Amino acid sequence: MTVKRTLLGTAAGVGLVAGSAAVAVAEEITVATVNNADMIIMQELSSQWEEETGNTINWVVLEENILRQRVTTDIATGGGQYDIMTIGSYEAPIWGKQDWLEPLDGIEGYDYDDLIPAVRAGLSVDDTLYALPFYAESSFTMYRTDLFEEAGLEMPDQPTYEEIMSYAEQLSDKENELYGICLRGKPGWGENMAFFGTLVNTHGGRWFDMEWNPTLDQEPWANALDYYLEIMNNYGPPGAASNGFNENQALFQTGKCAMWIDATSAAGRVFNPEESQVADDVGFTAAPVAEVDKGNAWFWAWSLAIPASSQKIDVAKDFMAWATSEEYVNLVGEEKGWVAVPPGTRASTYENENYVEAAPFAETVLNSIQAADPADATAEPVPYTGIQYVAIPEFQGIGTLVGQNISAALTGQMSPEDALARSQQATQREIDRAGYAE
Template sequence: MITNFRILMGATALCASAGIAAAQDVTLTVATVNNGDMIRMQGLTSEFEAANPGIKIEWVVLEENVLREKVTTDIATNGGQYDVMTIGTYEVPIWGRQEWLKPLEMSAEYDVDDLLPTIREALSVDGTLYAAPFYGESAMVMYRTDLMEKAGLEMPDEPTWDFIREAAEKMHDPDNGVYGICLRGKAGWGENMALLTSMANSFGGKWFDMEWVPQFDQKPWQDAITYYVDIMTNFGPPGVSTNGFNENLALFQTGKCGMWYDATVAAGFVTNPNDSTVADKVGFAQAPTAEGGQKANWLWAWTLAIPASSENAEAAQTFIEWATGKGYTELVAEKEGWIAAPPGTRTSLYENPEYTKVAPFAEMTLEAINSANPGSPTVDDVPYVGAQYVAIPEFQGLATTVGQLFSAAVSGQSSAEDALAAAQATATREMSRAGYPK
């Protein structure tokens, strides 16, 4: 979702927070996704205003798919609507190479070297940082320990998809409002296709071969989509085709999911007693695998970046340094406890005993992030980078269309076979139009 911040920054405030030369007040418009960590940031902007006199902030919140549409249109047309954009590891290297983003030159106090190496590398082009991570993530399985015990099962640290299905079947109790597993079904390249791309990788699949030929007609994708439709049809919640990250988070927090495979960032929300009714009954495991594939984890960061069209780059960087710096993490911890700290961006967080003692998921999250390999996301060689996406400009539109096909399959509007055939035809046509291989 998008959030627009209008930030009036006075000269005194800018000088104090980032050493910017005296200037007249500046209005910044910032777009951000409305996930829980960003909502928390919205609630803390008064702290930013207090530290920077003369600053006022106005928020506008939009859904995640709309965020991507809006900022992509603005950046591609040089629209200049935003001074700061919330974008991800998919966009940053592509837009950085196109010179659509302004490089970041962080202060020494910001401590760029403290950023996790995998995250920092994903946000850099030729060694230059083009976005600062607000939070980073991989993927893991979150599950109800009480329901797992009741089912007579023990979750392995590295489960297989076969085990996940067995556990989903035994934990499924719809008469009491509990569903065996919750997975993304909402169409979108960053919604259901993040899940399904990583799942296909774990079954040995890939989007394209080395000649950029689409692979949806191959067995790994057939196995992955057939498995997905089966497990969600039999053991998933109602309305799965409308459930994305936020919807599944709400389901899990209210005790309606036996298991949930999704982003590691959710761990802080499902174990926070202020947010979750099952906070003391949550266990964690690494992303699942299937025979012939590899672990279904991914690498992602929601980041703040400055579009080249912004005329307020210095002031924009002031805001970015505040929102993604160590001081902000400490502010969140002070206000809401260390468990609420934005995860997945800084080494110092995972070396902080105050955080690790309240975050039982910390070690597993760090392991998942560090083991993600976007440069080699499948068992076979591929011509692209990306564990849950393909880092080419055409992917955004193509994967959104393919996501709609698979969302229709899981809702029963089409069969898995028909969805795969349509995905293969669509991908073949669009890649040919785009001139691949190039």
């Protein structure tokens, strides 16, 4: 498929203008992105944009934790290494408020009204958009329907974590490399803490009380950690502390996991018979709940943003407008299969009969994204917004350190009590240093 486009503006490097011959000098932009499957497709298909415009892209594709470290350092120092950064709904409003990102309202011809309102709001500050969403996600439960049927089990529409533990026990067969459950264990605020944060929420916990006192030494955190260690150590795969999203996806696709609780964006991979060995035997349902039914499913949007330090803003905007457009979604559908299109960002995706027919999970994913409420994710009141993260600049460091302690507890290098005690102390120290409680 060829996407017909009219490029915007006549700045140097913007290859063609409607009704004209080639213009000016081609530019090279540097794009930093994560090594998730959707971004790998974007990298592959970007050759079409390069051919249309005459511009080129220098790709920097990194593992999730490393990407976050690199782009955070670059944006905070004004390093100028990247013209486009792949960031999320955590960074976009914080960095936008600090004037570290180029505002993205007013791109001529861009269909802003098609963006799902909750996603657009999550990337904005005072109604100014600071990142264009590439794909958005919540979290849900994926499971092997064939294994459930063989065991005489039935997954409910809203499972509890108690039920998940029982299913994991009944379905685990480690001698044959079948694990009852796969969950994130790799340390990182956006890796193991993405899942663990929701587990804390639904156990009735929160990161801070209304006076910004950390609560990691309280019962809900202990209960969540005890549950996590029990189910992972008894029914999870070996070496789980090294497994993040990509690693667990590979395990599930190759038939190693009976259940996997993770991002809704994984659906396009596990239901794709060209990528998944279990594509015909996958079911899906809501993320489990424990003590309360709040904050059990996260919200996230991988997005493209332009650091204020970029010297190639016009070209960067043109590529971003192309890569996050309805036309790009259609291009992926026709080139890679409709089940593989980037989900969760545009209403038109869910009105596209080709996608809805190919993606049985479409309605569930859309409902999960729309139901996730970062302003109301905990049983007790909190002074912050966010579901699996706290929307303050300090959380990136706090969440990473706590994730390392949780991972150390998983590997047995630290007791659960020590993991939470050290996490509480470190969090208190960072909050005191930042002056939140003053």
